């Protein structure tokens with residue numbers, strides 16, 4: 255059913271991505287590929303994996319931007335991006351087959367790969383470029399928030415978190431329930447001013463981004479080096495050393 | 502957006518087919534066209550063939566064409582599903598009306614009602630096709646009030662040219678058909694000029710600043726791509742036609758789709774019935790080419806929001 259759920263469940267699961275601490279290592283993208291190529295969405299096909307013109311499905315891609323002009327004032331911001339599990343996603347409603355759907359119980363947006371006809375219309379409807387066609391299987395694929403990991407009772411409790419979150423070495427990714435105002439993610443959004451990407455689209459992403467912290471500006475101005483000491487005022491010994499070294 | 506040839510063929514062929522079927526239905530029910538077997542057979546046959554070719558070609562770009570039947574299920578929310586349902590449903594009145602015309606030589610009474618239903622359903626189906634594009638908030642060149650009327654008028658105009666041709670072939674041509682085609686072409690030209698002016702002057706709402714939320718810190722610039730090769734998103738959404746070429750192709754589309762057919766129709770109106778067949782054929786050929794270029798541009802000039810993340814400006 256591609257109409258959006260009319261009832262909202264108890265949970266709204268999503269991610270918070272901290273643009274202040276992300277170091278752009280691509281570990282989240284890599285671990286995502288690793289986990290998801292063998293789970294719910296398996297395989298994440300690669301074409302020409304070891305030669306020119308590689309093509310393949312990735313759920314998560316890490317961009318790097320430069321902000322605030324060029325030169326010393328500019329800062330580099332690493333920017334991982336995957337499906338934001340929007341509240342009002344047209345990627346669901348445009349689907350003619352019912353393959354693309356949003357779960358009422360936790361808000362996760364999923365694709366039923368047995369129903370998908372690979373028409374690609376849902377990818378056209380996503381403003382964030384979060385859906386990629388698996389050209390071998392002829393069906394659309396996207397981030398599942400690691401649905402086969404976060405509810406997997408075979409795993410120890412602390413491992414039931416998306417692969418990207420589990421692997422991030424700088425703790426730039428957080429997973430939680432936005433319906434609970436006291437959850438880790440709700441608190442982070444409140445305290446750090448979490449924001450939506452492209453709010454003007456009206457898709458109301460569940461996942462949020464935290465802005466990079468602004469420093470006091472001390473690092474942005476180039477520091478002047480101390481000039482070399484004037485030798486005229488230096489002692490006899492130092493002048494002799496200078497002469498010897500300058501030979 | 503990547504202009505897939507199957508989709509261009511689909512929208513142009515099915516648009517002309519539905520246009521022809523709607524006009525045949527209206528004129529037959531009104532008694533303007535005689536209910537003679539071969540006229541009905543060729544006219545309706547041509548319309549149905551165009552629609553069928555279009556529908557078939559639209560399944561070529563599916564990853565899993567064997568599951569295409571599933572695309573009829575989500576008509577509550579999806580314009581693509583609605584289009585599928587409408588397209589198939591349209592065949593029912595076409596069949597009734599066609600049987601009446603071709604086999605019973607009767608286009609009155611119940612068959613006139615079937616004709617009316619054919620015209621209405623053809624209209625509905627083309628509306629659904631247009632709405633697939635017009636409803637996408639991610640593409641400002643499609644998500645505007647001119648997309649739907651342009652699809653309707655261009656479908657009707659190309660259908661009217663086919664009507665001129667078919668009616669001339671069977672000696673039932675009337676100058677009113679050529680006048681109708683010319684009027685629709687003029688309206689179409691006005692719509693396309695308004696459309697091109699609109700997409701050229703509209704200020705895009707989204708920028709890399711709003712896309713990343715980093716605009717508050719100043720100008721945002723792409724420093725590094727997430728990957729070295731083109732991914733699906735870039736191939737599907739990233740197709741861009743150079744502005745210079747777009748200008749030139751707009752002129753080509755304008756000349757082939759509107760100006761040349763209008764001149765040929767004027768000549769046909771002026772020189773009398775004998776020359777209608779060759780002139781009408783030329784006009785149809787030219788408009789067919791022109792509408793394909795117009796549709797190609799409709800895709801190639803469409804910019805998708807997701808490409809902002811990949812550093813597209815403007």
Ligand code: SF4
Nearest residue numbers: 337338340343345380
């Ligand atoms: S980010 Fe894109 S794919 Fe994910 S829910 Fe939103 S619109 Fe759909």
Ligand code: SF4
Nearest residue numbers: 349370371373374376
């Ligand atoms: S590609 Fe699959 S999931 Fe996406 S709209 Fe088409 S059928 Fe639905």
